[in-house]
Amino acid sequence: MYIPAIYKNENQEDIKKFIAENGFAILVNQTNAKLWATHIPLILDENEAGKAILVGHISKENPQGESFKTNTEVLAIFTGVHSYISSSWYDHENVPTWNYVAVHVYGKVKTLNLEEATKSLKKLVDKYEATSEKPLRIEDLSKQTMLQARGITAFEIEITGIEAVKKMSQNRDAKNHQNIISELEKTGCPNSILVAQEMSKKP
């Protein structure tokens, strides 16, 4: 991804946290010689060799899974809050822009066997059920329900590169920065308010 230096995020802890909090990703590759993308939750983990991996699964009906056998190159895109930024909110003339946060993870994909797949499903469900009133647990599901696990292709992606952008008007002075936050809040739009909250965080 092209990232101007001022917007590059190289804080690894921050990037890990972002992936954990924005885990619904887009998995991109070339499938049957066509750009292909699937929207799925991915979890950041470590393999037995201690290397950073992403773990996820797609339907067996999705041809992307078949493509993993011959083409291991994938890109996982994690997106966060974003909003249009009007330059009419600045105290000087300029062009409008867009504030956003995103992380691109490059890696090599390999499919998992049924046992590994089931373990990965447990981690995924435990993560998202952590705040449930009555947390669902994979190990409590009937054999019948767990047959659905045979309908998926589970995989891990050995990470080869991470690129992270955080474009949050860092190029503006304190006065303009604060004014952008106030104007975003005024819009009443949920996305804009989330960007205002992100911009308000101490770096």
Added chain:
Amino acid sequence: MYIPAIYKNENQEDIKKFIAENGFAILVNQTNAKLWATHIPLILDENEAGKAILVGHISKENPQGESFKTNTEVLAIFTGVHSYISSSWYDHENVPTWNYVAVHVYGKVKTLNLEEATKSLKKLVDKYEATSEKPLRIEDLSKQTMLQARGITAFEIEITGIEAVKKMSQNRDAKNHQNIISELEKTGCPNSILVAQEMSKKP
């Protein structure tokens, strides 16, 4: 994109509206033999021949623009609201899932000249300034500010295919559907509440 029949959205008006309301897209292609993605606003328009196009621009510093000269295949991904759906909210045992809306637009990209680029910037700015208190207008900007237009690669994408998914628990009966909405609202999470709102809309 792999889309089970029940989640396929083929309502062209609905898709157009979605793109207009979720215009901050991800432009994917192969750049220097690598999967490449850029986060930018895109506008749905028509070219002089009356064909549907997407119009946008990226920084001239972004190598993706250079790649357009030799490889015209691109995929534009538009994403909407999404949320984890716990199967503990159903009245029967099942596995959890994710509700989401997305549109994938395939097309062939070509770069625009400076005059066409300036026109495209005007359309973009007019769209996003429509609700501004003091709408910024491209034609009011000084020559000095407009020099920034020379730092971009503007382009149009002639659309060759559109794939749209709307996965909003359509496979659940009325009682479970309503319960999912209630539970999403209870989470207090902005994304989940937006999904509840989307699920509450009449089809």
